[in-house]
Amino acid sequence: MTSSPIKLIGLDLDGTLLGTDSQVHEPERNALQQARQAGVAAALCTGRSTLDSASHAKAAGGVDWIITENGARITSAAGETIYRHTMTPEHIDMLLTLCEKHGVEPSFYGERTIWYGAKCKAFFDEIARARGRVAIDFSHYRYVDAPEQWRALSGETIFKAIVYGDARDLDAWLTDMQETGLYEAEASVFCGLKNIEINAKGTDKGTALLELAKHLGLTAGQVMACGDSDNDRTMLQAAGLGVAMANAPEHIRALADVTTDTNDNHGVSRAIERYILQPGA
Incomplete structure (x- = not known):
């Protein structure tokens, strides 16, 4: 059998x-744990917060690292943060000024708290109506309902923002945001509802994944990344082997090195089997 790099x-x-x-x-759980037993480190790479990701790490049987907030933070399984790329007070103040201008509203991802407002709540209420439930633990969410409360958060450690509102207002807001040159921005649609994820310039999953590889003494050629959406582009391109899910949009599949099956047809486990556990089979 050929050993996987x-x-x-x-x-x-x-x-x-x-x-x-x-x-x-x-x-997925079985394949991931077999890979770990074979000496391969596993990292979740998500736009979610560390707290939102913890239950999924546990359900997967355990992972070694969690890259969260679209690459703004790398945390070990033991809870040690080895890398962070946060927003500055300037980022927060500018973001809030443009939100007020366009009638949209943010949520902010902090160390152990997510601050959210009425537009975020309406977004999740609509998701719950469409899907029957929302698989998110809201115990660490804190509601904000006044402009001065939002402004006070400029002194907090903020890893990421998500902005909610009417799609037309979000488009106008995003145009102004991009002109500042201060941010990374990814528009996404979930259950037909649009929102925009915001990080400080230079924050992305690819950069964070290579930072982790460097920390572990690995090269990009020793890294495999699996993803399906726009915020996965950078890690699919940064990794030595970028694996797109079959359920990913065409432009994501086009930039990856290979495509596996869909997430409902065990695409991750198939990729681990093919490229790590049985690479020469």
Whole structure:
């Protein structure tokens, strides 16, 4: 059997490791743990917060690292943060000024708290109506309902923002945001509802995954990344082996090195089997 060069796996959550039911399925859990037993480090790479990711790491049987907030933070399984790229007070103040101008509203991802407002709540209420539930633990969310409360958060450690509102207002807001040159911005649509994820310039999953590889003494050629969406582009391109899910849009599949099966047809486990556990089979 040929030995695989891969020593680090970066796995997106939604649409990749998780099925459409937002669960980790047994084939993925088994393949991931077999890879870890073979000496391959596993890292979740997600736009979610560390707290939102913890239950999925546990459901997967455990991982070694969690890259969260689209690459703004790298945390070990023991809870040690080895890398962070946060927003500055300037980022926060400018973002809030433009939100007020266009009638949209942010949520902010902090160390252990996510601050959210009425537009975020309406977004999740609509998701719950469409899907029957929302698979998110809201125990660490804190509601904000006044402009001065939002402004006070400029002194907090903020890793990421998500902006909610009417699609037309979001488009106008995003145009102004991009002109500042201060941010990374990814528009996304979930259950037909649009939102925009915001990080400080230079924050992305690819940069964070290579930082982790460097920390582990690995090269990019020893890294495999699996993903399905726009915020996975950078890690699919940074990794020595970028694996797109079959459920990914065409432009994501086009930039990856290979395409595996869908998230509901165990694409992650198939990729681990093919490229790590049985590379010469």
